[in-house]
Amino acid sequence: MNLVNLGVKFPTDAYGQFIGYKTDHDPARRGSSVGPYTSRDMCRSLIAEVKRREIPVLEKMDVVSLLTDENPGRRILGALALDSSGSLAAFASANVVFAVGGPGGLYKTSVYPAVHTGAIGIALKAGAAAQGLPESQYGLASVKFRWNVSGTYMQVVPRFISTDADGKSGKREFLREYFDGGIARLNSLVFLKGYQWPFDTKKIPDGSSIIDLLVYMETVIKGRRVFLDFRENPEGFEIGKLDEEAREYLEKSEAFQSTPIGRLMHMNPGAVALYRDHNIEIEHEPLEIAVCAQHNNGGLAGNHWWESLNIRGLFPVGEVNGSHGVARPGGSALNAGQVGGFRIAEYIAGTPSAASLAEGIFTRNLLGESEDIQAFLGRCRKATRGWKSVRAEIQTRMTRYGAHIRSVDGLKRAVAEARKQMASLEKEGCRVSTPREAVHALKNRQLCLAHRVYLETLLFQLESGVGSRGSSMVQDASGTAVHTLLDKMEWSFAAEDPSFREKVLETVFEKGEVKNRWVKRRPLPESNLWFETAWAEFRRGDIY
Template sequence: MTQTIPQDILNALTDVDMPRLAPEPGFDDKLSLAGHVIPVHRAGATVVGSGAAGLRAAVELKRRGGDVSIVSQSAWGGTSACSGSDKQTLHTANTADQGDNFKEMARAIRSGGAMDEDTAYIEAVGSVRAMASLQFLGLPLPQDGLGGTLRYQTDHDEVGRATSCGPRTSRLMVKVLAQEALRLGIGFFNQTTAVRILSDGNRVTGFLAIRPKDRSEQNPLGLALFCCEALVLAAGGPGELYRDSVFPNGCFGSLGLALEAGLELVNITESQFGIGTRREGFPWNLSGTYVQVIPHIYSLDDAGQECHFLADYYRSTQELASNVFRKGYQWPFHAARMLDFRSSLVDLAIFRETQKGRRVFMDFNRNPLPVPGDAPFDLDRLDDDVRGYLRNAGADQALPIDRLRHMNPLAIELYRRYKVDIAADPLEFAVNNQHMNGGIAVDPWGRSNLAGVYAVGEAAGTHGATRPGGSALNAGQVFGTRVAEHIAAAGRASVPAQGQAPGVAEAVAAIDALLRPVTGVPLQEVRREVQARMSDTAGILCTAEEVRAALRDARALNARIRAQGIAFGRSSEAGRALQWQQMALASEAVLAALDHYISSGGGSRGARAICDPAGTALPMSVQGPLDDVRFRPEREDDKASQITLRMAGGRMTLATRPNRAFDEGAKAFFERDWPAWLTGAIYDLPSPPLD
C-alpha cells in the first residue's frame, strides 16, 4: 500500500533555498601593473570553491582560528548544489544490520584498485564524524524509531552503507554548511574565477582571479590578486570536458589551473559514466528508484518509429527487466558488467542507439515490452534479488509510475520543478559523463606537491578506479576537515598574508599575451573541439588508435593556442577564455594518461572498455557476439598502482607509482601514541628552524 507523503514535506526536500550571501569583504589595497590597477585581498587561507567540500574546509578552519576567505565562480552553482540522483547518496559507516568495521569499509572503498590504502581508511574512520557533524548542523538524515540511520545498498557497496535525505542531499549539505560559514563571518567573494596560482618557487603565495564586476578602464580584465599562506582547491571536477555530460553548465574544475602551477595529477584516466538527463534540459542521474521501478525503455528513429532495442540484447523479458532494475545500484558503466548479459549491457545498448542518431526515452507509464517470443513482463517473474527488493519495498503496483510514487515520490517532484512531468510524459536521457575520479595528487592530509596548496572533493585525485556511490561526498567532508586541521596546526593561516605575491607580474604578462580577442583561436572552436574529442574518443568505449590520434590532435590544439592565443567576443568573456585554454590542457592531460595506460597494456576498468580485436572479453547479445566491443579485461596488477602526470615547459611527464599501503595489523596504544597528538607530530609538519 502506497504511503502518502504530505506535499509540504515533499516541497521542503525538493525546493531547497540557499542562504543569501553577506556583503562582500573589501580589498586591502591596489597594485598597479602593466596597465592594470589590480585590487588586492589578503587572507591567511583562501578556499576556491563553494561546494560541500570547500565549505567544510572553510568552516573547520575558521573554527580553529584561521583567517579564511572563500572564492567562488558561482555561489551555489556547482555540482554539490545542483546535481544528484533519485535519493542522492551519502556513503558512511554502517552501524546496523550486518554490522561493520572501518577496516572492512576501507577495503570496500578501495576495492576497485588504484587507490591509496591509507586514504581509504581515513575516509572510513572519518565518515562517522562527518555524518554526525552534518546532523548537528541540521542535515535531515532519516532515522528509525530507535535513532538508527536508515540505510540502503548502492553501487560498489554490498553491505548497505548508503543513506540519503532525498534527491537534494548534497544541496542540503551545502545549505547547512553555508549557513554555518555565514554565521561564522567567513568572507565570501562571489563571481570570482581563479585563473593563475602564484608561488615563490617553493610555496604558494596566492593567485590571480578574474572578477567581471571589477572590470574598468583601469582594470580592463577585472583582475584581482588574492594573497594567502594556504590555498585549498575545491572547485569540483572538469564537467565541461565532455559534450555528453550530466554536470551543471560552467563546471570547469581546476585541473588546468593545477597543471600550469606544476601540481602533480593522479588517476585522471579514471572517470564515471552512466545514464542521466543532459544538461541542455535538467541534468540529473537516473540511478536508484528511477530504474528500480523498471520503466519501459525505447528509442525513436528519424521517422519517429519506436524501437524496443533492449530486446536485441537480452534473452528474456525477465533478464531484461531485472538488469534495468540493477542499474539502480549498479549505476556507473563498468566494462565487466557488459559480460554475461549483466547490467552495463543496458548502458552499451543506449550508447549505441544514440550513436545511430536515435533519441532514447524512459516511459514510466508502461512496463517493459516483452522480448519477442517470450512471456510478458510480470513482477512475479523477476530474478530473485530484484523480486525480493521490490517485495520488501512494498512496490507491487501495476505501473512503474505508481511504484515510483510509492518508493520515492521526491523523484517525481524533482523533475516537475523543471517543467518535466514524468508521470505524464516519457523522459529523454543518454549515457553521460558524471564524475572525475582522478585529480590533484594529495597526501593523507590533503597536501599537494606545492607547499601550502591543498585539494579536497572532486578536485583531489583520491577516488581510485571505482568507488561506492556517495563515497565522494563523504571523502569531501572527511578531507575538508583534515585539511583545516593541518592548516591550523601549521600556524601559517591565523593572520592575513603579508607582502606582494612573487611572480604576479609574469602571470599578468602571460595572461595578456594569451588573450587575443581578434587573432587568437576562437573560444567556441576550442570548446567544440575539446568536447567532441573527449566524448567521441574517451567515453565508455575506447581504442588504442583513437586515443593516440585524439592525443595528437589535443597537442596540436594546445600548440595553436600557445602560438596564437585565444579569441573571444565580449570583454566579459576573458575569464571564460582562460578557462577553455585550461580545459584544452586538461583534455591533453587526460588523453596522455589514457594513452600511457593503454599503450602499456592496460585493460578495461572503471569507466571505460578498452576495445581491442585481440581482447579476450567478448560481450554477447541475444543475436550473438558483439565483436565491435570485444575488450581487454583489466590486469589485476594495475590495481596496485596509479598513473601520475605533471606539466613543465608545456611538456607532460607521466610516471607510475604504487598505492600507499596501510598496515591493517598495526594497532594504536593510548599511552604510547597520545604524545604525538599533544605535540602535533601527527601532522607531519617540517621541523622548526634551529636558532
C-alpha cells in the same frame, strides 16, 4: 561539525540508528539520503553555517591561475582571479584550499551542472602532481535536465525507447532486440541499474552494464536518441517473472502498481517532483537520456593531510583530490570531502609557522602570471574563432575518445588532435568581446590543457596494458565479446591485468610535456601505538 549537526535530516529509526540502503559498488547498505535533493540540502546547510559565522565569500570572482615559487620544495604563493568587470585580482596566501570539483566542462554528454566546468587544468598548469586521472565514472543520465537516472528511476523498470534524430519517428523498444527469449532477464537488469548505476566492465557482457553500452551505441554510434518512458511497462513485464532480487525488492516495497510511473509515485514521489520542478513531466512525456560523465575518481595527488605531494600549501579536496580509487562506493567521495575539510583545517591551524610569505617572491610571480594572462586575452580579442566552438571541440573529443569506451588507436588520434588544438589556442586565442566571455576564454585554456593531459595519460595507461577496469572498457578484438549480435572485432574488450591494482599512475605537466609513471600504492597504515608516546607527539605537534 558534521552534516547532521548542521541540520541535514538523514533518517533514523526509533533508536537513533541511521538507516542505509545499497548503492553503487556497495556490498552492504551504507548509503543514506534525504531524497532527490540531498546534495542541495547539504549545500544549503553548509552555506547557512558560513553565513552564521560571517565568513566572507567573494562572488563573481573566477580563479584563473595559481601562483607558486620555482624553488626546490615548491610552495603555493596565492591565486589570481578575474572579476566581473574583467579586472585581475591577486590573493597572497601561504595556504590555498583547492575545492573546485570534477572536470565537468571536459565532456559533451555530462551529468555535471552546465555551469560547472571544474578547474583542475589550473593546478596542472602550475605543475601540481596528479594521480589516477583515467579512473572516472560514467552512467545513464537525463540530458535536458542533468540528473542521474539511478535508484528508483530504474527499479520501477521503465521502457527504453529509441527514436530517429527528430525524437519522434522510428520509435522502438530497442533493448529487447538483444534479449530474444529473455525479456524477464532484461527487465531484471534494468532494475539492477538502480544500485549498479555506474557503467562497470565487470557487469558486461552478462550484467546490467550491457544496457549502458547499448544506449551508447544507439546515441553515439547510430546517431539516434534514447528515452525512458514511465507511462507504460516494457513489453513482457511481470513482477512475478523478475529475478528474485528485483521481485523481492518490489514486493517488500509494495510496488504492485500497474505502470512504472505508478510505482515511482508510490516509492519515491520526490523523484517525479524533481523533474516537474524543471518543467519536465515524466508522467506525461518520455525522458531523454544518454551515457554521461559523472565523477572523476582520480585527480590531484595529496598526502594524508590532503596537501599536494609536490606543492606545499596547496590542498586539493573533494572530487578534485584523486583519492577515490577505481570503483568507489556511492557516497564515499562526499565522505572523503568532509573528512578532508576537517583534516586540512586541523593541519593549517596546527602549523602556523608555514603561513609566512616573502613579498618579493610573490610580486615577481604575480607580475609574470598577470602578463601571461593579459597577453592571452589580447590575442583573444583579435581571434576569429568563438570560445563556444573551441569548447565544443574539446568536449566532443573527450566524449568520443576519453570517456568509457577507449581504444589505443582512437586515443593516439585524439592526443594528436588535442596537442594541435592546444597549440592553436595558445597562438590565436578564442574570440571574446565581454568580461564574461574573457572568463570563458580562460576556462577554455585550462580545459584544453586538462583534456590533453587526460588523453595522454589514458593512452599511457592503455599502452601499459592495464586493460578494462572500473568504468572504462578497452576495445580489443582478441578479448571478450560484448554480445553475440555485435561485431566481435569491434565490440570486444581487454581483460584487466590485476597486477596494476598494486600501483598508482602519477602524472605531472612539466615544461610543456605530460610525464607519467607508475608508483607502488601506499599501504594502509597499521599502528600499535603506546598512549603516552603518541600523546607526547600530539602535544609537540609532531603529527603534522
